[in-house]
Amino acid sequence: MEKIKITFPDGSVKEFDNGATGYQIAESISQRLAQDALAVEVDGNVKDIRVPINNNSSVKFLTFNDDKGKEVYWHSTSHLMAHAIQELHPEAKFGVGPAIESGFYYDIDIDTQLTESDLAVIEKKMEEISKQDNPFVRQDLPKSEAVSFFKEKGDNYKLEILSEINEDHEDISIYKEGNFIDLCRGPHLPSTGKIKYIKLMNISGSYWRGDEHNKQLQRIYGISFPKKKMLDEYLLKLEEAKKRDHRKLGKELEIFLITPAVGTGLPIWLPKGTILRETLENYLREEQRKRGYLPVITPHIGNINLYKTSGHYPYYKESQFPPLKLEEGKEEYLLKPMNCPHHFQIYLSKPRSYRDLPIRYAEFGTVYRYEQSGELNGLTRVRSFAVDDSHIFVRQDQLKDEVCNVIELIQVVFDQMGFKDFETQLSFRDDNLEKYGGDISLWDKAQKELVEAADKMKLKYVIKDGEAAFYGPKIDFMVKDALGRRWQLGTVQIDYVMPERFNLEFTGSDGQKHRPVVIHRAPFGSMERFIGVLIEHFAGEFPLWLAPVQCAVLPISQNYFEYAKLVNAELLKKKIRTEFDDRNEKVGFKIRDWETKKVKYMVILGDKEEKANNISVRQHKTGDLGSLSLDEFVSKLQNEIKNKI
Ligand SMILES: [Zn+2]
Ligand SMILES: [Zn+2]
Numbered sequence: 001m002e003k004i005k006i007t008f009p010d011g012s013v014k015e016f017d018n019g020a021t022g023y024q025i026a027e028s029i030s031q032r033l034a035q036d037a038l039a040v041e042v043d044g045n046v047k048d049i050r051v052p053i054n055n056n057s058s059v060k061f062l063t064f065n066d067d068k069g070k071e072v073y074w075h076s077t078s079h080l081m082a083h084a085i086q087e088l089h090p091e092a093k094f095g096v097g098p099a100i101e102s103g104f105y106y107d108i109d110i111d112t113q114l115t116e117s118d119l120a121v122i123e124k125k126m127e128e129i130s131k132q133d134n135p136f137v138r139q140d141l142p143k144s145e146a147v148s149f150f151k152e153k154g155d156n157y158k159l160e161i162l163s164e165i166n167e168d169h170e171d172i173s174i175y176k177e178g179n180f181i182d183l184c185r186g187p188h189l190p191s192t193g194k195i196k197y198i199k200l201m202n203i204s205g206s207y208w209r210g211d212e213h214n215k216q217l218q219r220i221y222g223i224s225f226p227k228k229k230m231l232d233e234y235l236l237k238l239e240e241a242k243k244r245d246h247r248k249l250g251k252e253l254e255i256f257l258i259t260p261a262v263g264t265g266l267p268i269w270l271p272k273g274t275i276l277r278e279t280l281e282n283y284l285r286e287e288q289r290k291r292g293y294l295p296v297i298t299p300h301i302g303n304i305n306l307y308k309t310s311g312h313y314p315y316y317k318e319s320q321f322p323p324l325k326l327e328e329g330k331e332e333y334l335l336k337p338m339n340c341p342h343h344f345q346i347y348l349s350k351p352r353s354y355r356d357l358p359i360r361y362a363e364f365g366t367v368y369r370y371e372q373s374g375e376l377n378g379l380t381r382v383r384s385f386a387v388d389d390s391h392i393f394v395r396q397d398q399l400k401d402e403v404c405n406v407i408e409l410i411q412v413v414f415d416q417m418g419f420k421d422f423e424t425q426l427s428f429r430d431d432n433l434e435k436y437g438g439d440i441s442l443w444d445k446a447q448k449e450l451v452e453a454a455d456k457m458k459l460k461y462v463i464k465d466g467e468a469a470f471y472g473p474k475i476d477f478m479v480k481d482a483l484g485r486r487w488q489l490g491t492v493q494i495d496y497v498m499p500e501r502f503n504l505e506f507t508g509s510d511g512q513k514h515r516p517v518v519i520h521r522a523p524f525g526s527m528e529r530f531i532g533v534l535i536e537h538f539a540g541e542f543p544l545w546l547a548p549v550q551c552a553v554l555p556i557s558q559n560y561f562e563y564a565k566l567v568n569a570e571l572l573k574k575k576i577r578t579e580f581d582d583r584n585e586k587v588g589f590k591i592r593d594w595e596t597k598k599v600k601y602m603v604i605l606g607d608k609e610e611k612a613n614n615i616s617v618r619q620h621k622t623g624d625l626g627s628l629s630l631d632e633f634v635s636k637l638q639n640e641i642k643n644k645i
Pocket of ligand 1: 075076079175182183184185186187188
């Protein structure tokens with residue numbers, strides 16, 4: 001029999017019979033691997049584990065530990081759910097059912113409006129089908145056959161999807177599992193029995209293809225795991241995430257307010273939130289000052305012509321508030337969707353020489369976007385937000401070093417916030433050159449230099465072709481918070497298009513005019529989003545240097561108010577952010593209350609303290625720290641604040 005050579009991830013090569021399946025190959029390694037393997041990656045393409053392999057190939061087995069393995073697992077569970085729904089509601093029609101970052105969903109069209117209590121019934125049915133251990137069987141077929149099958153089934157949604165597939169370019173396949181058949185590219189698990197622990201999370205409405213003119217389908221979200229322990233851990237994490245929800249904590253800790261009286265998606269910073277935000281801004285300002293950034297301030301609106309030049313208007317019209325028209329005449333203004341064009345005007349305000357570059361303008365600049373109201377979410381999706389923006393004008397030969405400088409700043413900032421684990425994506429162009437502006441040879445050079453910069457700065461990165469902005473390649477930073485959730489925060493973007501559109505120039509050493517390259521960058525991304533993430537990351541228990549209230553002063557009765565006032569005044573004088581609790585309440589009640597406010601230190605004052613001219617200190621979650629002199633306490637706090645512990 002003809003043999004094929006299979007190369008494994010560790011580089012080892014083994015021979016197998018031509019037509020051996022992934023499962024057989026896994027089995028030859030170990031029974032355990034054959035059991036755990038959910039799918040197989042053959043030369044980079046994920047396939048069903050039972051598909052025969054007919055060529056020399058590189059093979060990697062995917063288990064639940066791999067992201068791609070999870071994807072197969074969760075997508076297969078979405079079929080299982082659709083199957084269960086078909087059993088319970090035979091009239092059901094199905095939209096799409098993909099895997100998502102955590103779990104899966106399926107959009108369904110049935111006559112009954114489902115409620116949360118129906119989910120348990122569906123779950124039970126799913127468990128039944130899982131136990132049948134039906135194999136997922138793939139069948140490739142001509143388009144006409146697929147069309148007549150779904151016509152007979154009366155499934156218009158699948159017919160609509162089919163009508164858009166060009167069979168010359170794409171194989172058409174269906175997957176059968178028990179008596180449930182779905183139009184699907186796969187890949188899938190070998191059988192339903194692999195799906196062990198299932199939890200359906202919730203139901204929401206979803207317009208077919210996201211278009212509100214179409215029928216609203218019911219979208220059911222769920223998740224599944226091969227081990228009970230994994231499901232339990234996931235649910236526990238979800239519970240913890242709920243407790244940390246920045247919308248809930250933002251209200252309890254008086255950080256921000258969003259009220260329809262002002263407008264949806266327009267956050268208002270309350271005093272405590274403002275202190276938090278200003279502390280972060282000042283921290284970044286100081287780091288930027290050390291690195292040669294120059295502060296600027298620009299207006300919240302700009303002449304519409306500025307945005308016609310940049311191309312933001314009319315191309316991004318949909319995501320902007322409509323222009324403000326002056327009564328008198330023709331002038332129109334736009335709430336600024338971006339800070340860039342304003343900063344370009346500063347660059348243009350005088351002639352620039354090659355010796356002046358890099359020039360780094362920085363501003364916490366508020367921008368306005370008209371997000372759909374359904375998309376708005378606390379501080380993380382809003383209609384007005386401040387970007388910790390900077391535009392850096394560099395010569396092409398300075399680009400790489402400057403990108404390294406920016407990466408270094410972002411690393412310092414993330415490290416300070418306790419985001420120890422972050423990944424980056426280098427978003428590059430693809431071969432569809434029409435999509436991109438500027439000189440393509442410069443792009444290639446920039447992409448090469450971005451990789452060099454990323455390597456030099458020891459970034460963990462993936463390269464994604466085709467995800468660049470139209471004006472240049474970029475680096476996006478994804479952080480993992482304390483619960484392991486991923487957030488996209490900082491960004492560094494190279495721009496070859498705006499310098500042309502705004503005719504930015506400098507005089508080179510050759511006396512000729514040259515174009516600078518622009519770097520747009522924001523370590524936080526936006527103050528709103530960053531603080532939303534930070535609240536959840538710290539669960540509202542901010543490190544002392546960031547905490548809006550660092551200390552509360554609690555006299556145990558009115559008899560000690562005078563002494564407590566003196567202590568409080570002394571703390572304020574030493575720049576400790578303190579609050580004086582003069583409520584006529586028992587000290588036990590006050591302590592419990594300040595615990596819920598997550599304030600780190602409480603100064604308790606009574607007879608003993610007044611006589612000894614000292615203070616008693618309690619620490620949040622830790623308890624009694626004993627008696628200290630006020631000076632000792634102040635220097636302890638100052639030390640913590642200074643070192644940002
Ligand atoms: Zn599928
Ligand atoms: Zn910009």
